[in-house]
Amino acid sequence: MANDPTHQFQISKIVPIEIGGMDFSFTNASLFMVATVACAAGFLYFATSQRGLIPGRAQSVAEMSYEFIAGMLREGAGNSGMKFFPMVFTLFMFVLTANLLGMFPYFFTVTSQIIVTFALALFVIGTVLVYGFYKHGFHFLNVFVPSGVPGILLPLVVAIEIISFLSRPISLSVRLFANMLAGHITLKVFSGFVASLGALGALGIGGAILPLIMTVALTGLEFLVAFLQAYVFAVLTCMYLNDAVHPGGH
């Protein structure tokens, strides 16, 4: 049981709640969602409590993440896309904090659940659709018609564009989910090797060094992936929002 690499994704109820026959229990997943929000919001709040003209370390990090996302959104969706800044910043901080919290041993990784990443991706695509149609009406459908394509190819290109648009929520969610899942499973498998080889005596302990080195290296890699996936999620969100703000402006 302890060596089962999928056990870390197991959801266990903490406070069972059932409404209308549906299970809405407060689980370890819920607990870590709350922890994620508490950590991210708490960090941003208390890091800026000094309101220093010359920022301290924590305030610097908070300002850096703010300007990082602001720059990304301005670059990706232009100045008119800045109205989505709270949304993109929230997504980025949520995913990043959830990923980083998941790096603690015995902590639950919220973003390793496909339903969570899929819901976040649908939130992004839903925002794009709703805002796009609200702002541009049917003109928004220009998103599917790239300019400068010869007439004969147009139906084919439009079909490809529609398919690629529809696959966005899937690729957006599966990318984050699969990265977190695979990384955590790999870490667990290699650290499991260390434990099981170490139990074999002197020779085993010698042999366990290799997976131990691997585990250390993978841990570093996973921290990179944790940040990178949050970054990719935010960048793609900015790109998709650009479609809503400037349809047909490829």
Next chain:
Amino acid sequence: MFVTSAFAQTAPEATETHEAPGAAPAGEVHTETGVPHDDAHATGVFPPFDASTYPSQLLWLVITFGLFYLLMKKVLVPRVGGILEQRHDRIAQDLDEAARLKTEADVAVETYERELAAARSKAHTIGETAREAAKSKAAVDRAAIEAELAQKLSAAETRIGEIKAQAFAQVGAIAEETATAIVDQLIGSKASADDIKTAIAAASSKGA
């Protein structure tokens, strides 16, 4: 936000169809993940694909993420943005202040140089007038001294003239005396004083 909550209703149905074949053969479908399966699990389903946990996860995601979004929008973004803007304004203000001080310094340098030039020309004129005054005073003094000297000279000349005249006058008397004595010796008798006087006068006027 409401998109996610709308999805919360549809998602369980949508995923249930996916989950249906997986639930019956217990783990058979999920061999594609390549994960060795421990049958001791309660459901036997790979946990992230266990649809029975979806309603709870979605509900709590909506609650926590929604709360986070509201906090972000109402508190955190204005807070951090305000700090950044304040710093930006402060830097711009400081730059303006620096530019203002620089122009002020430039003006001060200009007035300093102008005043220096004015003072220099004023000093020049003062020197010039002082020199002129000294020169004219010297001329006046010299004239006065020269006049005084001329006066003294003329006084001395008149005095010399007086002394000379006096001396000439005395010369007449001495000549009379001498001539009387000479005549007395020559003729042995006394000549009359009037005769001698007229003779001397005639001689001196002839000699002169």
